[in-house]
Amino acid sequence: MRFIVLGLVCFSVLAASADQDLRQTFKDWKVTFDKIYGGGLRNELARFRQFKKSAQTIEYINSIQSDWVAGFTLFADMTDEEKAAFTGINKNDTALESNLEIDPSPLDPTNPEKQYWDMGPAKNQWACGSCWAFAAIGAIEGMHLKEHGEFRDFSEQTLLDCTFEDIGRDGCNGGWSDTAISFAGSESPISKSNDYGYLPLRKDNPYKGNDRECTELKTPHSNGLRRAKPYAHLARYRTRNDAGLQHALATEGPVVVYIYSSWALPFYTTGTYRGTGCGTNPTTNHAVVAAGYEKDYWYVKNSWGSLWGYSGYVYFSRGWENLCSISSSRKTIEWRPNENWEICTDTHPSERTPCDSSANLNQEVCQARGCCYDSNYAGTAAQCFIKGKVTIYDDEGKRRVLYASAEEFSQFEFSYYGKAAQVEIGSWKLFVEDDYYGDYKIIKPEDGKVTFDFQSVQILN
Template sequence: MRFYIVLELVCLAALTAKADKDLRQVFKDWKVQFNKNYGGGLRNELARFRQFKKSAQTIEYINSIQSDWVAGFTLFADMTDEEKAAFTGLKLNDTALESNLEIDPSPLDPTDPEKQYWDMGPVKNQWSCGSCWAFAAVGAMEGRHLKEHGEFRDFSEQTLLDCTFEGRRDGCTGGWSELAINWAGTDSKISHSKLYGYLPIRKDNKYRWSDGECTDLKKPYNNALRRAKPLAYLASYRSRNDAGLQHALATEGPVEVDIYSSWALPFYTTGTYRGDGCGTNPTPNHAVVVAGYEKDYWYVKNSWGSWGYSGYAYFSRGWENLCSISARRKTIEWWPSSEWKICTDTHPSERTPCDSSANLNQEVCQARGCCYDSNYAGTAAQCFIKGKVTIYDDEGKRRVLYASAEEFSQFEFSYYGKAAQVEIGSWKLFVEDDYYGDYKIIKPEDGKVTFDFQSVQILNN
């Protein structure tokens, strides 16, 4: 009898050793994928691997109890619970929370479309600074600016991080998205104009994942919010349910919401997240943007880099107020300026320089504030500003990227999805896909595209 027990223990040890060896290879490949380079020598490496093993057990458990979504080795796989918590950062005033967050479902508005998606700016990463509130504020304002004005503005999260709570608190320890939006729209000294708010674009004040001095007040950057003044506030009690969130998405644009990020959410990769670990009406700890919806899910933009569907997640609508997603949505009022001038108020980075070697006149504006050669026969047609890429992944789900033609010239379409549609000015490129057979295929062998920058026309639409 003792012989068989010893044999079982030996076999178990052998299986454990093999599993550890296999997991070490997974860990090695994962470090390359996420560019993980640990300091502190072998001891730190072993500590991270032990945490990776814990994550492997959590991932296996999640995938064993449900099949709606897939948990995997994400950016967070080697992090402790405290380190993962640093990627959230929403602060709530407990006295401002209603004692009863039970919000009764109500009928959907029959005038709402069956589905709605809003074009959004690029997904970004807040890293280990609790600045989700600033990223959600920027994401909502970028999406709203696109909706209202048809132009993408890459706003600066760093400005909101530096300035919203200047002299009062460290923004990396958390904050409130509505205060950030209101600082940009009405509360800062720079945005006191009756005509427009203040928020520079990102390249003027790049993200440094730490709260610094609000230098904007001393020497303002180029103002990218001259088109409007935003104002944000908590939605009314009656609309704080899934029906209210859908109607806001259908009529207002992308919506900033506060959610509860549970122990399971950091491991989300694909599928429709069903709120594992959220419980019933938990207190929110994270700010995100809902960028669209369909009958069965919300389309959620996060601030954790390439996590999930290239930065997005699909939250199930099978449960009312899943992870508190509709209980604390923010309403953004967008007050357009009637005196915005495209020639003088367009940011310099969005004006295409003309060919100076031709020694011809250079002028700014016409269609959308880009620079053109006034002596050229095409006049205002020889320039470009921003373009967009629509990507469809293996499941036919969609996301949109906005950037300049230069940034898209070496874009790896094949890496991001099965299908891609590029629109820059009047030029359109359709990459081969399995979902939309009518696409015209203009695809180089390596999946990259080179644009002739000075021949892309801006359409006035």
Template sequence: MDKTYQLSKKGTFGASIKIVPVTTETETNTIKCLEVNGTDELHILPQPTLPDLSNFKFIGEHLENNLVVEKWVSISRDGETVSKYTMWLYKHNNVNYPLRYQMNGYNSLLGSHFDSYIIMYKSFIPSKPDPSIFNIDGLKCESFPGPGIDYVYSFNPMMEFINNYEDHVDSNFEKFKKHHKKNYINKSEHFVRKNNFRQNLRYIHSKNRKNNGFTLSVNHLVDLSNEELKSMCGYRKINNDFNGGQPFPYNKSDFTNLPSEIDWRIAGAVTAVKDQSICGSCWSFGTTGTIEGAYFLKHGERKSFSEQALVDCSWGFGNNGCDGGEDFRAYSWIEKHGLPEEDNYGSYLSQDGYCHIANISNSYLTKISGFVNVTPFDEEALKIALVKQGPISIAIYASLKSLTFYSNGVYYDKDCRNNPMELNHAVLLVGYGELNGEPYWLVKNSWSTHWGNAGYILMSRKNNNCGVLTSPTYVIM
């Protein structure tokens, strides 16, 4: 575990120091001292874990868990925003002990809350700390690799909550808007987007501090609300009834000849990462992905097929355009009508459009003769199918923010579900392998190259994480 120090007397303006194990290409888990110096604008001071109560008013007291608890409140106003800070404390041997501290922010113009957090105090020692705990064990400190104002998140995350400090939020939000060319229609939307950004930024850095083996980062989705993020998960499984696919033909002996890793991008069977945008059309991208792979394996040529044609035209087979669908329903439509290339049908619109498949000659339509359900919950079967048949359409559970803001590493979240009826996002499986001894599936998403590792994620093969093994399919061409 790392240690952080806020030393006010080190240097002219103080310094933030972090003792942390560092692993590079030439060293492994070397304990190092990293230092960020204070500035004239921001002096480094010891970080209190208790707020300054000088402007708080005593409201009253109540009985809680056999303790007489006092309630102290401070309210501040800035334009249309009102922030209410509440401290609960109790006395023991004439000494005040903190119980919890809560902030609630309200925007009177929008009529909604914009922020809320609670700090729980599980232990408190009302005495001066031993000065020796501030010693850094004689280590020679070196500069941190370019954190800028971001050091607040990793060196001193309490600063935001106790000191109401938000310069780091302002700075990062401005960088985010510039990088992703974000323009908001009015002041109200700007306020809402910035608050979404703030909450998601806290989440990203809180997860990264846990060192879970994968890293989250700010991407183009970080200013979206939970409802908007949910709308991008458009895989809609209605029931567990038979979907018309053929069973997967394989035997266990096939498994002995499999390569230790495979990446269909290297072979050329995978097109560039696409962007479904704010439209629940992921099912169409999983479908075109496996067809693009099958076409490459059969003809040795890579083509990009039209998701928009599926969004516009497959309603009669049970799909609902930007409001969700399933790959097998798209396969059934393609068996009957054929699938045009993107160049022939027209660009992806990220919205429901008018179907014009009738305007395209049959010679420009690619047909399939059926599809196969890879044996579910069987890692061996999925690896065999992937090696022999090319990229596979799969469904995953994508409602966790740890996946939304994934950046790199092997992703595993114990809360990621794998029940067939809970899967809500269609993606494309294009490979497998190991990273630092961790087996993974290589998955292509449809949330643009701004997401993940240039549009891809390494998903752990442990415990059917997120449902990769639950509902895989490929087409017969």
């Protein structure tokens, strides 16, 4: 009996120690994800109990496979119902073309072995079923960058408020990305132009995480989508399978895909996700953007924030056909450029350079296209500006691309995202004087031309 009692005591001590370690993990995790709970101690304990359940789930996932690593993500204190609010596809099977092939077929030999499309930073839809709006915006941003060399941070809130306004749908209860793309482009009730669609920039209509009245039908914001009119297509190729998705990515650009987000995906941190919990051809519930591929995986942009996965991205395995239904319900974008776009008048107001028309000076296009300036001015008066493109690589060689202005770069936490960084010429932003921000310098010599000088650096955590 003594040995039994001693064994129980030892077990209790070990359990208490493990519980204490988990409490410290919970404390550190709350700081990382800026979790502050209302409701006093009762709610704090309830969240810790859920965190403890997530710890068991994470341990289980990591025990049954080694291809990817589950960890304490932003979902670690959430119930299943709360996690479900971070999806939001209302799937409409009748919208799919029933005669499209869904069985595996050979890859097109003309497609490159790998393809990546530069994208903007991953954003967070929060507890609003607006993944459909974020996927639509992500694909439009990627296409705008591909076609025009400019990254534009478009507003998800506009799509959330306005896409389903006529039928009274609460956008946080779900929707469809192709409908959202059509609202912004081919069927825009706001632009009413044959040349371009309508979307404001995010800074003009920031994301609020809830559905609101579409006031833009009466009072639109300044239009950031004047360079093109996007058209959504259910599938421009006759295969709703991996071969068709690869061909779309190889030839078109970033593609909206509807996937099944299983109980395991929210805990993804690193590695190649192999569909834990997906089963075979499950019904889709979440919209994301396929932004590229290599032989073994799809490169996918999610809408759960930059602290999830690889800075908001996940690598989906290509080891199984149509993993988590990623290939069977995709939406490509036909990008029709505005042939009448004027560089000095159709850029967003915040990016235009004012010229002194009263002085009768000549207005010319900047070398870094995207704004105009008065060529008769020199020095600081030659107001042509620039944004930069940062490509960051982590320890495993995975990359993350960010487009931002100098001010935004100065706030960027390089140490969190990766070990090494490199800047290339990207899009454009107003800037007046020489300035240093972190590890790079913007130089504007006497001729008024802007160059971007950056030293590759080793970022230390």
